[in-house]
Amino acid sequence: MDNPFLKYTNNLADILQSKNVAYGDSFTKSVDKYGLSVIGARLSDKYNRIEHLITHHELKENDESLEDTLLDMAGYAILGLKYLEEHKNEH
Template sequence: MNKSNPFIKYTDHLAETLQEKNDAYGDSFGKSLDEDGLLVLKIRLGDKFNRISSLIKKGELKENDESLEDTLLDLAGYSILGLKWLKEKEND
């Protein structure tokens, strides 16, 4: 691990998670964006922000099977997926 960059462990974990989910589900998020546009991104990110708000208001770091850490990772993941989709559509 690169000790001079403390963010690498998080971004590497995020990249691994995104790849695992993409392998399991295919590019379902990209397909949703293709079909319904950027509103899909807004909705997904909004869902995650609402989840974060709920966890914080309740003073809990975990509810059911979703933790604050998981939710933050999902938020970052959807942001990366959105960036990837935008980049792929640049020349369309």
């Protein structure tokens, strides 16, 4: 059975891997330093960006499209899940 979601999740996995290498796993470092609230803060930032793009009828602003922002939000959710899994015995 063909899964139509794989094109999105595979693309997201590739993006997360390349950004994680480029930024030196800064998400994990930030959560380690400032706590789990970093996960909520990053997701909140992206939600606010999505809301702004939609309410201002600007599906692209400063080279960041609604699609890019949605992908970023999904990425931060995945990073949060990965962090929780890797640190489940610490919290």
